[in-house]
Amino acid sequence: DCVIQVINPNTSQAMTATIAGAARAVAAPGTKILAVCPPEGAPSIEGHFDEAIAAIGVLQQVKLGREAGVSGHIIACFGDPGLLAARELASRPVVGIAEAAMHMATLVATRFSIVTTLPRTLIIARHLLHQYGFERHCAALHAIDLPVLTLEDGSGLAQKKVREQCIKAKQHDGSGAIVLGCGGMADLARELTQELGIPVIDGVSAAVKMIESLHALGLSTSKHGDLDFPLVKPLSGMFGSFNG
Numbered sequence: 001d002c003v004i005q006v007i008n009p010n011t012s013q014a015m016t017a018t019i020a021g022a023a024r025a026v027a028a029p030g031t032k033i034l035a036v037c038p039p040e041g042a043p044s045i046e047g048h049f050d051e052a053i054a055a056i057g058v059l060q061q062v063k064l065g066r067e068a069g070v071s072g073h074i075i076a077c078f079g080d081p082g083l084l085a086a087r088e089l090a091s092r093p094v095v096g097i098a099e100a101a102m103h104m105a106t107l108v109a110t111r112f113s114i115v116t117t118l119p120r121t122l123i124i125a126r127h128l129l130h131q132y133g134f135e136r137h138c139a140a141l142h143a144i145d146l147p148v149l150t151l152e153d154g155s156g157l158a159q160k161k162v163r164e165q166c167i168k169a170k171q172h173d174g175s176g177a178i179v180l181g182c183g184g185m186a187d188l189a190r191e192l193t194q195e196l197g198i199p200v201i202d203g204v205s206a207a208v209k210m211i212e213s214l215h216a217l218g219l220s221t222s223k224h225g226d227l228d229f230p231l232v233k234p235l236s237g238m239f240g241s242f243n244g
C-alpha cells in the first residue's frame, strides 16, 4: 500500500481540509492520504519571508513522516517551500505541487498559463519556472489579486476571480493548459476544465499521482550526491528536534 503525507505548509486548517479533499478525490484505492500542517508558523504563505518560515514547518513534518514510514511526501504550497531541503531529509520521494502541475501541463500542452493569488508572488512562480526548466513552456502568469485565505472565506469571490483569470488566459495567452497556482485552488480544477474546455491543472492531485507512480516504480529520492541526508552536526535551540 501507498501512504502519502500531504503537507500544507501554512497553518490554515480550512486550507488543509481543501487540500486533503483534492488529494483523496484522486488517490488510488490502495493509497492512504495523511494530510498535515505545521502546528505553528504562517497562516498563509504570500512571499519570500513567509516561505522561509514555512520551510521549517515543512521539514519538521517531513521528519515526522519519515519516522512514520510514509511512502512519499507532498509540499502542498505553490512555492514548493523547502523542497530540496526536504529531499535531503527524506528517504522517500518529495514532490511540490508547483513542479507536479507544471510537469503535467507539459504532457498535455506545448505552453501553459499560471493563475495564482497575489501579484507579489508571481516572482516566486517565475523563480520555479527557471529552477525547473519550464520557462519556455509558460506563456503567461496571472494573479487574482486577493490574499490566499480569501479562498477559504466562503464568499466565493476568490473562486469567481480564478474563473475570470482562467477565461482570460484561455482567450489571450495562446496556451493550451492552465496551472492553478495555490493549494487552496485544488478543488476548482475539475469543474473549470469541464466548463472552460481547456485542461486546468491542480498540483495537489498531480502530485498524488506522481508519488503513486514513483512508489509503483520503486523510485525514491536519490541519496547519491547532493540530496544525501544532511551532514550530521549538533543543531541548537529550536532546531534541536532535528538532531538524531
Ligand SMILES: O=C(O)C[C@H]1NC(=O)NC1=O
Binding pocket: 010, 043, 044, 045, 046, 076, 077, 078, 079, 116, 117, 118, 121, 148, 181, 182, 183, 184
Ligand atoms: O503563493 C500562493 O499564492 C499560494 C501559496 N500560499 C499558500 O499559503 N499556499 C499556497 O499554495
